[in-house]
Amino acid sequence: xxxPWWLIYLPVLLLVVAPLFDIAGHRKAxxxxxxxxxxxxxxxxxxxxxxxxxxxxxxxxxxxLLAYGQPGLGTCFIVERAGLFMAFTALLLAMTxxxxxxxxxxxxxxxxxAFTALLVGMLGVALAGDLLTLYVFWEIMCxxxxxxxxxxxxxxxxxxxxxxxxxxxxxxxxIMLIGAAIIYGLAGTLNLLLLAGLSVKGASSxxxxxALLLFILGMGVEAAIFPLHTWLPDAYSEAPTPVSATIAGIxxxxxxxxxxxxxxxxxxxxxxxxxxxxxxxxMANMFLGNLCAxxxxxxxxLLAYSSIGIIGYALAALVVLSPSxxxxxxxxxxxxxxxxxxxxxxxxxxxxxxxxxxxxxxxxSWSRAKAAWxxxxxxxTCRAGLPATSGFVEKLLLLSAIFSSPFWWLGLVxxxxxxxxxxxxxxxxxxxLRLGLKAPKREELTAKVPQEGERTGLxxxxxxxxxxxxxxxxxxxxxxVAELAAEGAEDLLSLGGGR
Amino acid sequence: xxxxxxxxxxxxxxxxxxxYGLxxxxxxxxxxxxLEILVNAACLCFTAMSVMxxxxxxxxxxxxxxxxxxxxxxxxxxxxxxxxxxxxxxLGTLDAWELDKLRG
Numbered sequence: 001x002x003x004p005w006w007l008i009y010l011p012v013l014l015l016v017v018a019p020l021f022d023i024a025g026h027r028k029a030x031x032x033x034x035x036x037x038x039x040x041x042x043x044x045x046x047x048x049x050x051x052x053x054x055x056x057x058x059x060x061x062x063x064x065l066l067a068y069g070q071p072g073l074g075t076c077f078i079v080e081r082a083g084l085f086m087a088f089t090a091l092l093l094a095m096t097x098x099x100x101x102x103x104x105x106x107x108x109x110x111x112x113x114a115f116t117a118l119l120v121g122m123l124g125v126a127l128a129g130d131l132l133t134l135y136v137f138w139e140i141m142c143x144x145x146x147x148x149x150x151x152x153x154x155x156x157x158x159x160x161x162x163x164x165x166x167x168x169x170x171x172x173x174x175i176m177l178i179g180a181a182i183i184y185g186l187a188g189t190l191n192l193l194l195l196a197g198l199s200v201k202g203a204s205s206x207x208x209x210x211a212l213l214l215f216i217l218g219m220g221v222e223a224a225i226f227p228l229h230t231w232l233p234d235a236y237s238e239a240p241t242p243v244s245a246t247i248a249g250i251x252x253x254x255x256x257x258x259x260x261x262x263x264x265x266x267x268x269x270x271x272x273x274x275x276x277x278x279x280x281x282x283m284a285n286m287f288l289g290n291l292c293a294x295x296x297x298x299x300x301x302l303l304a305y306s307s308i309g310i311i312g313y314a315l316a317a318l319v320v321l322s323p324s325x326x327x328x329x330x331x332x333x334x335x336x337x338x339x340x341x342x343x344x345x346x347x348x349x350x351x352x353x354x355x356x357x358x359x360x361x362x363x364x365s366w367s368r369a370k371a372a373w374x375x376x377x378x379x380x381t382c383r384a385g386l387p388a389t390s391g392f393v394e395k396l397l398l399l400s401a402i403f404s405s406p407f408w409w410l411g412l413v414x415x416x417x418x419x420x421x422x423x424x425x426x427x428x429x430x431x432x433l434r435l436g437l438k439a440p441k442r443e444e445l446t447a448k449v450p451q452e453g454e455r456t457g458l459x460x461x462x463x464x465x466x467x468x469x470x471x472x473x474x475x476x477x478x479x480x481v482a483e484l485a486a487e488g489a490e491d492l493l494s495l496g497g498g499r
Numbered sequence: 500x501x502x503x504x505x506x507x508x509x510x511x512x513x514x515x516x517x518x519y520g521l522x523x524x525x526x527x528x529x530x531x532x533x534l535e536i537l538v539n540a541a542c543l544c545f546t547a548m549s550v551m552x553x554x555x556x557x558x559x560x561x562x563x564x565x566x567x568x569x570x571x572x573x574x575x576x577x578x579x580x581x582x583x584x585x586x587x588x589x590l591g592t593l594d595a596w597e598l599d600k601l602r603g
Binding site: 072073132135136139143146147150155156157159160162163164166167170171174175177178181182184185188189190 | 514518521527530534537538540541544545547548549551552554559560561563564567568571574575578579582583585586589590595598600
């Protein structure tokens with residue numbers, strides 16, 4: 001029987017040895033070695049998480065507490081199924097991103113270490129059981145994300161995006177820490193399980209509201225909640241392709257999951273307060289993200305702005321706070337992760353092949369890179385919410401959860417936004433179809449022979465296939481993922497002390 | 500009891516100072532210094548809370564936390580300085596307001 005402690009040990013041990021592979025890759029002229037290492041890390045962690053998840057099956061709620069030292073004082077991890085769900089999504093995206101970069105040649109020095117650190121940070125945030133552990137892994141996740149963004153192809157722009165991201169998210173993390181200090185002053189512990197017991201007793205005071213505000217402010221930067229989202233479009237559009245795919249797919253959502261866990265577990269007693277705050281913020285997020293996406297001509301900025309809209313949907317479901325709404329949030333995170341990751345992975349090579357990120361340039365590159373063109377088309381139709389893709393099911397689950405709650409008016413706002421988002425996504429789809437299906441002129445045909453470096457590699461193709469098939473499979477047969485998400489929601493609510 | 504309130508007041512003053520620095524300063528290095536002031540404010544806030552809750556200055560959780568948080572603060576400063584250096588080498592400026600190429 002494998003000890004669940006390996007869930008923590010293995011990623012951290014792999015992070016410690018990661019620099020060796022990076023250095024070896026650069027010294028021995030093996031540019032693929034760091035990518036192969038990150039692929040191995042994600043596969044090994046996925047296998048380990050699978051074994052532990054299977055050993056937890058059947059229990060309800062399935063909690064496994066990994067505590068070190070005296071309760072309330074020592075560090076603590078909580079293995080529950082919502083965290084495992086998030087961890088699996090992160091591992092899946094890390095795997096496809098590594099597969100993609102395997103066929104894209106050498107990376108910037110340090111890329112392998114930073115990518116492994118990003119993955120380890122996300123796994124830690126998903127499993128953290130006390131506020132100090134959460135903060136430590138949060139910083140690991142954020143610091144490696146800034147470094148990865150700074151490695152973008154156009155260095156000047158990437159550095160600027162990384163700087164904005166760094167200043168905003170670091171200040172946010174520290175503000176969250178001050179919130180943790182107030183919680184500590186109120187309760188005398190940072191352990192989430194003990195805090196859940198305390199907040200049920202109803203310790204509502206000005207200090208508690210202050211702490212709540214600091215947590216929403218601090219974690220809201222990483223989760224891109226309006227008005228703290230301004231770093232997001234820059235960072236997503238300037239980061240290297242596999243990094244945008246990972247950060248857009250799961251890192252921001254992991255920030256949202258951290259906030260969700262704190263709100264549901266620690267601030268359950270003052271739920272009515274944060275529900276009102278989030279109800280306002282979620283509408284701002286939805287309208288801002290989707291309307292800005294509607295007018296973008298740059299494919300990466302379009303995808304980035306629509307991510308802000310997605311955060312708005314997730315916040316709307318968080319306001320509702322019923323088991324079905326939390327299930328819809330987890331499902332949304334998974335569905336958004338696979339399709340957004342697919343969109344970024346396919347838009348990257350198309351844009352670098354065409355020399356431009358304009359929608360019209362991408363539409364014309366059908367003859368140059370057919371696999372990437374098809375993958376981008378599938379990802380965009382999925383985000384637009386076409387039936388038989390996961391994007392349709394995600395919106396259906398969310399809307400049905402919101403409409404069956406007292407916050408039904410948020411559902412109306414969301415319907416309006418789903419329509420705006422569909423318009424924002426069908427615009428690039430139509431541009432691509434119109435320009436791609438038009439027979440290319442003869443001089444274009446002769447000019448468009450793929451160069452050696454431009455050809456779609458095997459790893460790239462595999463990444464497209466895995467994500468594309470998942471998008472279709474989850475859209476046609478969503479019940480396995482929906483069941484896992486429902487189990488996760490059940491565990492989250494039981495952490496917060498009953499329904 | 501007065502000790503706790505005094506510590507809290509200093510911590511809040513540092514918080515205000517750090518936030519002011521982040522909002523008003525243009526030099527990248529000064530912005531990193533403002534971040535470090537915020538880290539110290541958070542650490543001091545933990546001490547103040549521990550004293551005000553009657554656990555004194557030597558609460559083990561707070562001591563451990565402050566050591567770890569200061570180490571992370573060091574990482575933040577190191578990363579920020581590396582980024583500022585790269586920006587200076589590439590763009591030839593340390594002025595945050597000149598980083599305005601990304602819009603829209």
